[in-house]
Amino acid sequence: MLCTIPPLVVAGAAMATLMTKMASRGQTAYAEASVVVEQTIGAIRTVASFTGEKLAVKKYSKSLKSAYKASCQEGLAAGLGLGAVMCIMFLGYSLGIWYGAKLILDKGYTGGKVINVIFAVLTASFSLGQASPCISAFAAGRAAGFKMFETINRKPEIDAYDTTGKKLDDIRGDIELKDVYFSYPARPDEHIFTGFSLSIPSGTTLALVGQSGSGKSTVISLIERFYDPHSGEVLIDGINLKEFQLRWIRGKIGLVSQEPVLFASTIRENIAYGKQDATLEEIRAATELANASKFIDKMPQGL
Incomplete structure (x- = not known):
């Protein structure tokens, strides 16, 4: 049996x-x-x-x-x-x-x-x-x-929690894209940039204008290092973006997207989302610079 x-x-x-x-x-x-x-x-x-x-x-x-x-x-x-x-x-x-x-x-x-x-x-x-x-x-x-x-x-190629990389004492903010070739992973055959170069000196206000899909948002994604270019370099103060500690360099960049997102928390926590140790004075200064302090103060609970 x-x-x-x-x-x-x-x-x-x-x-x-x-x-x-x-x-x-x-x-x-x-x-x-x-x-x-x-x-x-x-x-x-x-x-x-x-x-x-x-x-x-x-x-x-x-x-x-x-x-x-x-x-x-x-x-x-x-x-x-x-x-x-x-x-x-x-x-x-x-x-x-x-x-x-x-x-x-x-x-x-x-x-x-x-x-x-x-x-x-x-x-x-x-x-x-x-x-x-x-x-x-x-x-x-x-x-x-x-x-x-x-x-x-899964180990991401771009790890925001990687502690290696450069952290400068001071940063000017000169940005340069040098001979960049890039296409999105989901559309590898559709090239967004082929030999694209751009220089933005510190303190300059720049507007990128173009038709839909021309790569305006892609420039921001490369500067934030959401993606790495296939070839070429993205430089900040003459240093390749890949050499910086990613968490540190993103903390130096302020980004307001086309569709702002509000999390289900207080206004104070939403403003301080990118800087967890922000003081109340810094948060109030940010609301004043954004011309939002008046209507926030009128709310029942304020910040």
């Missing part, structure tokens, strides 16, 4: 492997559906102004169809796998009873010994069979865990 255990293990392993793949596909499909919902709700005014509700529902339904298909395949794999496990288990029962009867007739074994062996093996195989329904949970957890640990173990 021990010969039935290897087929049980093989059937369970095959079921677990198939279900892990199906669970991973299902999670990917659900993730795509959640992205559609998040984008639609986050930009609901834009969606409504262009009457794009039906299009958003159509995209969401398409993503759910993929998730439904993956779930059906996962259920099919679970059903076939469980059926195979139970089939092997009951075949083992019949084999044990037949062979036990043969041993009693031919070898003189007692019925008690045969029954003890049969029940011992049947209990072991039954335990394995009871574990098989849990394989679906193990498979889903394994698929989710793989993606989670893949993200955790």
Whole structure:
């Protein structure tokens, strides 16, 4: 009867492997559906102004169809796998009873010994069979865990928490982009800059003007070092940006994006977000420079 255990293990392993793949596909499909919902709700005014509700529902339904298909395949794999496990288990029962009867007739074994062996093996195989329904949970957890640990173990090329690099005592603020070649990772064939050069002396007010997609925001992204150029250099005070400690140099740059973001906290915490040790005097000075101090003081809780 021990010969039935290897087929049980093989059937369970095959079921677990198939279900892990199906669970991973299902999670990917659900993730795509959640992205559609998040984008639609986050930009609901834009969606409504262009009457794009039906299009958003159509995209969401398409993503759910993929998730439904993956779930059906996962259920099919679970059903076939469980059926195979139970089939092997009951075949083992019949084999044990037949062979036990043969041993009693031919070898003189007692019925008690045969029954003890049969029940011992049947209990072991039954335990394995009871574990098989849990394989679906193990498979889903394994698929989710793989993606989670893949993200955790990923080492970014640009690490904001890297403590190595230069920290200057004083910084003037001369900025220069020298012979820069760059394209975004998502569109490697579409070159934004090919040999682009730009010099901005300290204290200069500069406006970058151009059509959409010409690279205005990309210049800021390179100066903030959200990306590194494929070739060429981004220099601050004549020093390559890659040589600075990233956290320190970003702390020296003030950025107001096209779409300002307010976090769900106090006005004071929002203003001091880029400088955690900012004093109240520094925060008030910032509000006055931004011409925001008057309406902030009129609010019930102020800062």
